Amino acid sequence: MTDLAKAAPSVSVCRICEGAVHEFLDLGRQPLSDAFPQAGETAGEFFYRLAVGVCDGCTMVQLMEEVPRERMFHEDYPYYSSGSSVMREHFAQTARDLIRTELTGGDPFIVEIGCNDGIMLNTVRDAGIRHLGFEPSASVAKVAQDKGVRVRTEFFEESTAVAVRSTDGPADVIYSANTFCHIPYVASVLRGADALLGPDGVFVFEDPYLGDIVAKTSFDQIYDEHFFLFSATSVQAMARRFGFELVDVRRLPVHGGEVRYTLGRPGMREPTPAVAALLDAERAARLADPETLRGFAASVARVRDDLVSLLKEIKANGQKVVAYGATAKSATVANYCGIGPDLVAYVCDTTPAKQHRLTPGMHIPVKPANAFQESYPDYALLFAWNHSQEIMTKEQGFRESGGRWIHYVPDVHVT
Numbered sequence: 001m002t003d004l005a006k007a008a009p010s011v012s013v014c015r016i017c018e019g020a021v022h023e024f025l026d027l028g029r030q031p032l033s034d035a036f037p038q039a040g041e042t043a044g045e046f047f048y049r050l051a052v053g054v055c056d057g058c059t060m061v062q063l064m065e066e067v068p069r070e071r072m073f074h075e076d077y078p079y080y081s082s083g084s085s086v087m088r089e090h091f092a093q094t095a096r097d098l099i100r101t102e103l104t105g106g107d108p109f110i111v112e113i114g115c116n117d118g119i120m121l122n123t124v125r126d127a128g129i130r131h132l133g134f135e136p137s138a139s140v141a142k143v144a145q146d147k148g149v150r151v152r153t154e155f156f157e158e159s160t161a162v163a164v165r166s167t168d169g170p171a172d173v174i175y176s177a178n179t180f181c182h183i184p185y186v187a188s189v190l191r192g193a194d195a196l197l198g199p200d201g202v203f204v205f206e207d208p209y210l211g212d213i214v215a216k217t218s219f220d221q222i223y224d225e226h227f228f229l230f231s232a233t234s235v236q237a238m239a240r241r242f243g244f245e246l247v248d249v250r251r252l253p254v255h256g257g258e259v260r261y262t263l264g265r266p267g268m269r270e271p272t273p274a275v276a277a278l279l280d281a282e283r284a285a286r287l288a289d290p291e292t293l294r295g296f297a298a299s300v301a302r303v304r305d306d307l308v309s310l311l312k313e314i315k316a317n318g319q320k321v322v323a324y325g326a327t328a329k330s331a332t333v334a335n336y337c338g339i340g341p342d343l344v345a346y347v348c349d350t351t352p353a354k355q356h357r358l359t360p361g362m363h364i365p366v367k368p369a370n371a372f373q374e375s376y377p378d379y380a381l382l383f384a385w386n387h388s389q390e391i392m393t394k395e396q397g398f399r400e401s402g403g404r405w406i407h408y409v410p411d412v413h414v415t
């Protein structure tokens with residue numbers, strides 16, 4: 001890099017308001033987070049620059065560079081939502097809540113954006129309610145279809161939403177979990193939502209919350225698929241820009257801290273007190289201030305240095321580390337910190353589509369989950385920290401046998 005290039009701050013155009021997005025964190029050259037190559041196939045890996053910035057107009061935090069969607073979401077997409085029992089219960093409860101509160105009229109209709117393996121819609125199907133999932137990744141869409149969930153294997157956007165409106169009529173609810181933040185083409189999606197929703201319809205979506213990411217230094221929430229890191233402030237600006245109103249927010253404990261946002265048509269519903277409360281809290285915390293975000297970036301570098309030092313020290317002592325959960329998030333951690341098979345022998349994961357492959361970029365071998373119990377290491381690096389409650393419960397034997405967990409959220413520590 002030339003000195004000139006180093007000196008020039010990176011700026012991009014905001015996907016929401018076309019304002020200036022100022023970079024505050026560079027996580028370097030990164031592979032696709034969900035592309036697990038076979039040994040011998042690593043030469044073809046795709047890399048891009050993972051950096052994140054904040055818009056000085058609407059405060060939306062977003063990636064500086066976009067990865068084409070077809071590279072991420074396709075017939076080999078390996079993330080199956082139903083792999084976690086906690087998430088299965090979370091989405092069953094979500095479906096029951098939506099049925100009770102929003103799907104109360106005659107012949108209601110719900111559309112899900114990113115239905116994956118049907119983890120939420122299978123409860124809706126069981127209730128006999130009209131539904132449709134949009135899921136472009138054929139691998140996971142097929143699992144949902146095999147459960148009897150109705151799925152269109154395509155991206156939700158304006159044209160596909162308009163097509164559904166003409167065949168199926170208006171939707172009462174459009175719901176989306178861990179998907180809307182994956183979509184840089186917001187204008188198309190919200191025009192699609194406008195076309196598909198009935199006059200009283202709502203768009204409900206839940207995604208990782210910027211407030212939790214900053215508070216916990218969970219920088220691994222930043223990767224190719226997570227194009228936006230939402231806050232109530234930035235979502236309100238987005239809603240207004242595209243003809244909606246933010247009418248409710250609810251913090252959720254799943255996936256390390258999320259917020260469920262509800263958008264309605266302007267004037268349709270009185271915003272709940274929770275909206276003003278979260279907006280106030282974000283203002284008081286100066287969540288989107290450049291200074292706050294630069295402080296976050298400094299904490300990220302500290303976590304990297306502490307984690308690498310610890311892993312090197314363990315290696316110098318002749319002890320073994322194995323990682324737990326080949327999460328998409330862990331691609332950011334491994335590649336940013338330079339953690340390869342020299343420091344972590346292998347990663348254990350329950351997903352068949354990831355097993356006997358290598359992790360993206362750093363090429364740590366992925367083994368089936370039972371490899372963990374078959375031969376406990378001295379230390380286990382908890383890549384799937386967002387599922388820690390579920391994992392700690394089933395892996396109690398590890399600590400009882402003298403093993404120790406390594407955590408890096410909110411800071412590096414051993415338990």
Ligand code: SAM
Binds near residue numbers: 074081113135154156
């Ligand atoms: N909703 C599930 C959950 O919360 O576990 C799945 C989340 S997964 C991280 C994101 C999903 O969104 C993927 O299955 C991907 O194929 C899908 N996706 C990405 N862009 C989409 C779009 N424009 N329309 C519908 N689905 C999309």
Ligand code: TMP
Binds near residue numbers: 324325350384
């Ligand atoms: P996620 O954090 O994006 O949900 O990904 C979780 C990954 O961890 C996924 O590859 C499945 C894996 N996993 C396990 O290996 N064991 C478990 O007990 C759980 C909950 C997840």
Ligand code: ZN
Binds near residue numbers: 015016017055058
């Ligand atoms: Zn903006």
